[in-house]
Amino acid sequence: MELRQLEYFVTVAEEANFTRAAEKVHVAQPGVSAQIRRLERELGQELLDRSGRTVRLTEAGAAVLPYARAALAAVDGARRTVEELTGLVRGHVAVGMVTSHNVDLPGLLAEFHDDHPGVEITLTEGNSDQLVAGLRDGSLDAALLALGAERLPELEILVVVEESITAAVSRGHELAERDSVPLTGLRDRPLISLPSGSGIRSHLDHACAAAGFRPRIAFEAGAPPMLAKLAARGLGVAILPDSIARSSPELHPLTITRPKLRGGLALAWRGTGPNSPAARALIERARRMFG
Incomplete structure (x- = not known):
């Protein structure tokens, strides 16, 4: 039993159509069909009913589907865990700050560097509008900025x-x-x-x-x-x-x-969350220190 067979099976079950499933996994339809047939032979049961205009799960298929999804989720979780660890070893964090403030941002960065010496940290100064623009376009992961009169609903704010x-x-x-x-x-x-x-x-x-x-x-x-x-x-x-x-x-x-x-003054980051594991770790540390 191979992971790709489980992936194809789950996708066909969700799409109820071999053609759409093949497009979603970027594999030719005959390849998807062949792999699912191999999975069925290994299990000794048909998992999909192909007799109608739409593909439906058989009784055996409905029983197998939760286990297939769980297996794929476990593999995805293992992959994310490795990515998180790798990101904290060789990651990069881009931080912005207003020119003048009395917040111990250097202390935060120093503590983070002590725990994650392999992460590269870049620090940029600017006014608050420039920092907000950097957060929006992704060039900054987090920024210490001065709160203005305008609301910033797309950003998370820690005063x-x-x-x-x-x-x-x-x-x-x-x-x-x-x-x-x-x-x-x-x-x-x-x-x-x-x-x-x-x-x-x-x-x-x-x-x-x-x-x-x-x-x-x-x-x-x-x-x-x-x-x-x-x-x-x-x-x-x-x-x-x-x-x-x-x-x-x-x-x-x-x-x-x-x-x-x-x-x-507030620490701000994108509402959707920073992209890198290192940036997420820095923000979590900042929330503990400043919150």
Whole structure:
């Protein structure tokens, strides 16, 4: 008894037709028929009733079918197990991350490398829009990105950090006498922000649009610490993660109200799951570490 005989038998049973079954297994129809005949001779019973317009299972065929399916499933499981082990020995994982963050992604990658030294890891920096595009086209297996205002239903999201989005000004700025500012209070003021495509900028743009105005962006920089330095020089109002706005002694933080804005960092991967065993193992480790 050969596995291909069981495969052909199961396929004919499911298709109820030799021609369609042959097309599905990419074998000429006479070859499929011959192999099933050999299987029947070995078992001493006809498995298929060929007398009608459609092929039907005989009583013996109906009894054999579950065992044939189980045998094929067992072989497929053994093959996947070997592929998983091989992938964790000689695999590859492509990871993306936003330029500036306070998540211990290096620690995660170091631990994973210690356990799977044969897996090649590549790390790419970019803004959140670029990282989402990489996840969608398959060039990235996972990414640490900033959550924007848009929903990403095709991706799985594990929120790692969530905090308020805060305005910050220099100590000598006219707003430094206040503890908060409504969003409309930033209208026409020079703002210092991350570029389009970043999570915080997405929240700012959407909130301003809902309030009926466009933010006046005077300066852009790719990392929050640079925004803080520009604001400390009196060049405008920086839009920052709350932790950065309140950690700089040169800045005065202002809570944004009506509405309050919140952002965060998340690990994301395709909703259908990564393709490689190594990527699946890395994501599982990340879920344990960050979740």
